[in-house]
Amino acid sequence: MADKVIYAMYDDDDVLKDGAKMLVGKGVHVADVYSPFPIHGIDPIIGVKHTRLGINAFLYGLTGTTLAIIAINYFMIQDWPMNIGGKPSFSMLENLPSFIPIIFEFTVLCAAHGMAITYLLRNKTLPGMPARNPDPRTTDDKFVMEVRVNENTQFSGDELQAMIKETGIIEIEERELQGS
Amino acid sequence: MHKEASIREPLILGDKSYHDITEDVCRPIENDAPKAWYLMITIAGLVAMWGIGCILYLIGTGIGTWGLNKTVGWAWDITNFVWWVGIGHAGTLISAVLLLFRQKWRMAINRSAEAMTIFAVMMAAVFPGIHMGRIWVAYWVFPLPNQFGSLWVNFNSPLLWDVFAISTYFSVSLVFWYIGLIPDFATIRDRVTRPVAKKIYSILSFGWTGNAKAWNRFEIVSLVLAGLATPLVFSVHSIVSMDFATSIVPGWHTTIFPPYFVSGAVFSGFAMVLTLLLIMRKAMHLENYIHVKHVEYMNIVIIVTGSIVGVAYITELFISWYSGVEYEAYAFINRATGPYWWAYWSMMTCNVISPQLFWFKKLRRNLAFTFVLSLVVNIGMWFERFVIIVTSIHRDYIPSSWTMFHPTWVDIGVFIGTIGIFFFLFLLFARFFPVLALNELKSILKSSGENYKEGFGYGEGYWDKHAHHEEIDESKNDNNDSND
Numbered sequence: 001m002a003d004k005v006i007y008a009m010y011d012d013d014d015v016l017k018d019g020a021k022m023l024v025g026k027g028v029h030v031a032d033v034y035s036p037f038p039i040h041g042i043d044p045i046i047g048v049k050h051t052r053l054g055i056n057a058f059l060y061g062l063t064g065t066t067l068a069i070i071a072i073n074y075f076m077i078q079d080w081p082m083n084i085g086g087k088p089s090f091s092m093l094e095n096l097p098s099f100i101p102i103i104f105e106f107t108v109l110c111a112a113h114g115m116a117i118t119y120l121l122r123n124k125t126l127p128g129m130p131a132r133n134p135d136p137r138t139t140d141d142k143f144v145m146e147v148r149v150n151e152n153t154q155f156s157g158d159e160l161q162a163m164i165k166e167t168g169i170i171e172i173e174e175r176e177l178q179g180s
Numbered sequence: 181m182h183k184e185a186s187i188r189e190p191l192i193l194g195d196k197s198y199h200d201i202t203e204d205v206c207r208p209i210e211n212d213a214p215k216a217w218y219l220m221i222t223i224a225g226l227v228a229m230w231g232i233g234c235i236l237y238l239i240g241t242g243i244g245t246w247g248l249n250k251t252v253g254w255a256w257d258i259t260n261f262v263w264w265v266g267i268g269h270a271g272t273l274i275s276a277v278l279l280l281f282r283q284k285w286r287m288a289i290n291r292s293a294e295a296m297t298i299f300a301v302m303m304a305a306v307f308p309g310i311h312m313g314r315i316w317v318a319y320w321v322f323p324l325p326n327q328f329g330s331l332w333v334n335f336n337s338p339l340l341w342d343v344f345a346i347s348t349y350f351s352v353s354l355v356f357w358y359i360g361l362i363p364d365f366a367t368i369r370d371r372v373t374r375p376v377a378k379k380i381y382s383i384l385s386f387g388w389t390g391n392a393k394a395w396n397r398f399e400i401v402s403l404v405l406a407g408l409a410t411p412l413v414f415s416v417h418s419i420v421s422m423d424f425a426t427s428i429v430p431g432w433h434t435t436i437f438p439p440y441f442v443s444g445a446v447f448s449g450f451a452m453v454l455t456l457l458l459i460m461r462k463a464m465h466l467e468n469y470i471h472v473k474h475v476e477y478m479n480i481v482i483i484v485t486g487s488i489v490g491v492a493y494i495t496e497l498f499i500s501w502y503s504g505v506e507y508e509a510y511a512f513i514n515r516a517t518g519p520y521w522w523a524y525w526s527m528m529t530c531n532v533i534s535p536q537l538f539w540f541k542k543l544r545r546n547l548a549f550t551f552v553l554s555l556v557v558n559i560g561m562w563f564e565r566f567v568i569i570v571t572s573i574h575r576d577y578i579p580s581s582w583t584m585f586h587p588t589w590v591d592i593g594v595f596i597g598t599i600g601i602f603f604f605l606f607l608l609f610a611r612f613f614p615v616l617a618l619n620e621l622k623s624i625l626k627s628s629g630e631n632y633k634e635g636f637g638y639g640e641g642y643w644d645k646h647a648h649h650e651e652i653d654e655s656k657n658d659n660n661d662s663n664d
Contacts, residue, residue: 014626036198036367037619038395051397057404075323075332084336101341101419105348108408112352116359119401120386123394125362129387136370138390139363141198141622 004149004157005031007134008164009142009171013039016143019167020045023147026163027154032146034138053122057115064110068103134175142170190630191285193468198622201469205364205616206371208464213611216463221611224603231597234590235310243313245590252574252585257307258423259565260595263448264304264602265346265420266441266561269413270449271297272353275360276409279402284628285477287620288469291364292460293453294357295613299605300452301350303598308342310594338422345419349412356405362388363398364614417445424568431511431572434499440492444561447485447531450478451557458551460610469616472545479544482557486535489564493532507577515571519584523567530560 010016017039020030030046033039043050073092076082076099081089088094120126138144147164149157157174164172192201238245248255271294278286309315320326321343323333333340365385372378388394421441424432434440454475461470500512515524534556538544575582609615626632 033392034390035392035395036202036363036390037623038399039392040623042392043396046392048392048396051393051400053397053400054404057408061408071323072335076335079330080332082334084334087336095336098336101338101415101422102335102344104411104415105341105344108352108412109344109348112355112405112408115401115404116355119359119397123389123397125386125388125394127383127386131366131369131382131385131387132389133366133370133391139367139370139388140202 003176005175006147006149006157006160006164007173007175008145008147008167008169009135009137009173010145010168011142011170012168013037013143015168016145017042017045019164019169020145022167023163027152028147028160028163029151030145031148031151034133034135034144034146036139036141036143039143051122053115053119056118057111060114060118061107061111063114064107065103067110068106069099072099072102186633188628189473190633191288191469191473191628192621192625193471193630195631196468196625196629198625201616201618201621201625202367202371204466204469205614205618206368208610209368209612209614210372214463217607217611221604221607224600224607227596227600228604229600231594231600234593234597235306238310238590238594239315243311245588247586247588247591249583249585251576251581251583252570254573255570255585256566256587256591256595257311259562259569260598261304261307262420262441262565262569263562264300264307264598265417266445266448266565267452267558268297268300268304268349268353268449269417269442269445270453271295271300272349272356272409272413273446273449274453275356276406276413279406280410283477284624285474287617287624288466288474289453289457289478290620291357291360291613291617292457292609292615293449294353294360295609296452296456296606297353297449298350298357299602299609301346301353302605303602305346305350306594306598338419338426341419342423345416349416352405352409352412356402356409359398359401359405360617360620361613362386363390364618366390367618368614414442417442429572430505430507431515431568433508434496436492436495436499440489440496443485443488443492444531444564447482447489447535448557448561450481450485451554451561454478454482454550454554455558456606458547458554460615464610464615466616469621472547475547475550476545479538479550482535482553483538483544486531486557490532493528510575511572514575515567518571518575520567520571520574523563523571527560527563527567530556531564534560 008019010019013035016033016035020033020042023030024045024047033042033046035042042048069092076095077090077092083089087098124132133139134144134146135142145164147160149160152160155163161172161174194200196204246255246257248257271290274286274293275290278290309318312318321333321340323335333343362385365381366388369378369381369385372381418438418441421437425434425437427433457470458475461467497512497516500508503509514520534553537549537553543549570585574585
């Protein structure tokens with residue numbers, strides 16, 4: 001049997017937030033929320049864990065710093081030391097101050113791009129990907145809450161709909177779930 | 181919801197709903213462009229083609245077609261480079277530094293300021309590129325394995341720091357800008373009806389969904405990119421200034437250059453933002469989103485940075501005397517009273533004296549005056565770079581080699597051409613891209629929108645009890661007396 005999914009549409013972010021709070025209080029599991037802008041405070045209500053992208057960025061940055069130090073040490077100290085303006089050319093440590101700008105820039109380069117690429121991959125947003133929002137109005141001024149019936153086995157589909165209808169919705173729709 | 185004091189001026193004027201914001205921003209994209217747009221892009225396109233012609237002539241013939249000579253080896257080329265990089269500083273400053281400071285007024289201007297940044301940095305990159313003479317070997321600036329006995333680029337040199345700084349700055353700004361654009365492209369994707377446009381915006385929007393987790397990631401990515409871009413902004417122009425400051429040329433050999441250049445960059449960047457936005461808000465009917473308060477905030481940034489620049493000029497002058505180095509002192513006496521006195525005093529007037537007029541509230545809230553002054557600052561900042569570069573080297577240690585710099589038509593043509601290319605790109609942006617950050621504006625509507633702040637005529641705090649916009653509109657006319 002295909003799973004059913006209920007899409008409840010709201011025209012205000014605060015109403016949706018209150019509605020989600022009430023439903024979650026009754027034990028309903030809200031699968032997802034689609035909105036035209038970030039609704040602050042919705043994540044803890046529907047149980048969305050905070051992203052770890054920040055940690056990622058730090059690790060990418062660290063990789064950048066390490067790579068830059070290793071590369072500059074090889075280029076300027078090991079492979080082809082040159083006397084440029086009398087700056088010490090045989091010791092990485094003594095020559096380090098004039099390498100700092102590029103080490104810094106490369107750190108930022110790796111952190112920013114690494115994070116951006118991870119972000120795009122994790123969101124499954126890449127050029128040519130199909131849009132997966134349930135209703136085109138969710139990128140304009142409508143807010144949609146997604147509740148899956150098989151994640152709320154303690155309630156029947158009708159009970160769920162009845163509870164959702166009490167939360168100030170403007171539209172409700174039940175669809176067969178496609179794919180996963 | 182974040183609360184904001186009612187005494188603060190609203191950032192979004194008029195009775196706007198979420199849908200109105202979408203409409204107002206998407207209308208210019210969905211409708212046919214006005215005649216003025218075609219006229220402007222034609223002019224910009226012609227100027228751009230002239231510029232590209234000059235660049236091709238320069239590459240084909242050689243750097244000798246510029247007015248450079250044995251004494252003045254750097255002139256308009258590097259002046260234009262620094263000028264464009266400086267302009268390119270406002271966008272990332274607005275979107276990154278103001279994001280960290282939680283300045284919500286940035287949201288109306290960040291998108292177009294970032295676009296301006298990207299186009300300005302592209303224009304800046306043209307100049308060192310063509311100055312190399314042999315642009316086809318421009319990749320030699322990168323540390324690549326090569327057949328010359330693996331001779332590496334010099335990591336001690338500020339010119340190489342510049343390569344890394346500018347390319348990092350450009351690519352990070354581009355990514356920052358695009359990540360903000362994705363949700364807004366999705367809004368357009370879900371609205372347009374023409375099939376070609378739908379296809380294009382659907383590719384551009386990367387299949388954005390707008391679910392809770394995606395927004396959660398979006399916010400942290402914006403924050404971390406802002407945190408990374410903030411030191412980047414400061415480092416880029418510091419490094420540009422070190423192209424001069426690490427030399428031993430009197431007039432360039434100055435330790436205050438990094439902060440002086442950075443504030444000058446922010447100063448000129450904001451001036452260019454004002455020049456562009458004051459036209460754009462009128463042409464695209466965005467007066468409710470970019471209004472007098474936004475202009476006033478930007479003018480305050482101009483006073484602050486302009487004053488820092490002024491202090492730097494005077495410090496430089498004082499130190500040249502106080503240092504006791506005759507050559508240093510002469511470089512500055514020559515700037516102010518030598519054959520280039522007119523450039524020096526244009527710089528002083530445009531950058532130090534004129535922005536001080538913004539201390540008058542009437543003037544900094546006057547849009548026409550602001551527009552004129554933004555042009556004055558743009559011109560002044562070009563002269564600043566010209567003064568620093570040319571007046572420091574045109575009279576060197578040997579009086580027999582003293583000379584003047586005379587730009588040729590190629591010098592002028594390339595500079596004017598980059599202005600044409602810049603405006604051409606910006607006009608394309610204004611026509612096809614969402615010029616305001618839709619999703620960000622919607623998120624501040626309830627805290628900073630005029631009608632939400634005033635409680636729809638029912639007084640402050642009304643909004644907290646009554647969430648539904650439509651319901652309020654219906655009953656609004658019944659009892660307007662309870663206002664306040």
